Amino acid sequence: MRIRRDGPATLADVARAAGVSLATASRALNPGGQRAVRVELRERILRAADDLRYVPNAHARALAGGTTTTVGLVLHDITDPYFAGIARGAMAVAGDRGALVMVGSTFRSPERELEFVRTFRAQRVDAVVLTGSGFEDDGYREAMGEELAGHRRAGGGYAFVSEHDLPGHVVLPGNGEGAAAVGRALVELGHRRLAVAGGPSSLTTVRHRIGGFVRAVEACGVPSAAIEVVDRPFSEDGGRAAARELLDGGSGATALFCVSDVMALGALEELAARGVTVPDDLSVVGFNDIPTMRRLSPPVSTVRLDLEAMGRTAMELALDRDAGGFRTVPAPAELVLRASTARVDAAARPAGGRG
Amino acid sequence: MRIRRDGPATLADVARAAGVSLATASRALNPGGQRAVRVELRERILRAADDLRYVPNAHARALAGGTTTTVGLVLHDITDPYFAGIARGAMAVAGDRGALVMVGSTFRSPERELEFVRTFRAQRVDAVVLTGSGFEDDGYREAMGEELAGHRRAGGGYAFVSEHDLPGHVVLPGNGEGAAAVGRALVELGHRRLAVAGGPSSLTTVRHRIGGFVRAVEACGVPSAAIEVVDRPFSEDGGRAAARELLDGGSGATALFCVSDVMALGALEELAARGVTVPDDLSVVGFNDIPTMRRLSPPVSTVRLDLEAMGRTAMELALDRDAGGFRTVPAPAELVLRASTARVDAAARPAGGRG
DNA sequence: CTGTTAGCGCTTTCAC
């Protein structure tokens, strides 16, 4: 006589308790399948399962059925409101489709990003959503390309949020247009000397934003020599550092465009610490419109992206294995002018110098 | 002759390609196990795996080995900085231990919370971390208790962040003490009529915060009749609604304690809309110290909790299946007084009335 | 060191 195993009850236990075959128990517990089990039996099985506190083993199910309902989500940092917003949308869609979400935080490490995609593949996820722009590195691009191709070959879907230089569905924020709108607006407000707090130019997103800004400003007749670009990490500290650099360098700029709101937050802190008044001494604009921006005083101008919608769309693209090629879905970027940007006249006093 | 399956390569494929047995291939690919495989063979196997773009099947592995390296994290809303902060800490620990994190967003639905725990159990996760206070509902408590007991019986660990009225490891924020500190500070600043923007009292966290506040204020000699408590949803809108109610009711309070920063955000917005100046007309205090609070103007007083550390600790407790009973780890709450709270004299003009 | 052999728990033909 065998001693009862310690672990949780299995389907076999349930079947035995209900006096039916394994197959029948499985059918009763998975209504979706073939023709149903007789009501009487079904109830008996359900009761037995309940009594035994049966919890199906998702791994066994996945192995036997060759199906899973999990998705992977890769992001840099969940406390960054940008990614949190996207994650919320993506998770909402996954939830609606009954899919479990596995989240990988890369903290901006390409290796970790690759590692997560591999792990997700091992988990045989249905779909993976990659947020944050790609890394401009041939090794990375090739490796990631292979992973994704393999994933696809195995029947999985995936989508990017932001450019990735790799084939795949993309939710593409209007980085260029948004930044261009910022540039035009600043020039229209009379600004003739501009500064940009940029991120590492290895990030496609950064390049697009800076590019769009510079081109638009030039198109307005302001020479690119009047634009001072400082590249710092794509973080709050980076923004702080950029502001410091600009101020220390005695920049004559009257307006500062930060390529992300988080950077703007850091820059604003540095400005405040130096006694530089916004917008009187310097106009400031961010990008993304994270919730905090409108609450600051003065409220900060920025480019609004519907983060949640972007996350939703990306997850849908990744999950819907429809025919046809890869789709690129634009995510409109809308300039939101707030009190942090003001008009200057030609004689405006430049910011900078010692605080 | 069989046609090659379409799916991804299996271990058997790798073994065949390398001319070794299944077991050997498995050993070569899992260095952790028994004594190693001869270098020559190992390299051959590794190469074959690489050539075939072999991706281990985590489900098969879990099923055969009876081991997983996944953890579940339950939270209400990832865009809420409170949960994002905790999640970051929890995910960091999971990452260090090589565990994959599955995240469930409940949006404050007890049913969904239960559902996630069930799903995590089906996934045979090693540990689950439950954030957000428990729901004061007997049905919920019993059901959740059973799920967790079953999970534990199956060898899994779990931990709560905040009180849960259920046995288990707990990371316990100093809600009572923190709120008490707020109460004392306000009384010391001369406030004699206090208002509280509270959340649903079914949330343990809310009860502890309000309780701690009220008791401390009374202990300072201010009668509880001088404290006006308004319960609204535990959200930004709830904070807005609470402020509206207080103002419309012609509250004579000179200070407002919001049981969470997110509620404070809503309340502040309503106050600003009504022309109530902080802190001149009304002092405001929040709870949690989400990053935004110190950036507002005036910077908002609040009670600091080290969210990330809380998340880390919780994940560690859930993962470390050490002997002994359940542990309760306090998370210190530290009052942070900022410019949103000011001294009033006895003749202070009460806020309220039509804006 | 390496190969053989059982399963892990479940879904799924295929018969009845």
Add this chain to the structure above:
DNA sequence: GTGAAAGCGCTAACAG
């Protein structure tokens, strides 16, 4: 309808 049996891909004893 329901049962029997064959795996899903892998790990883990056992033997050699």
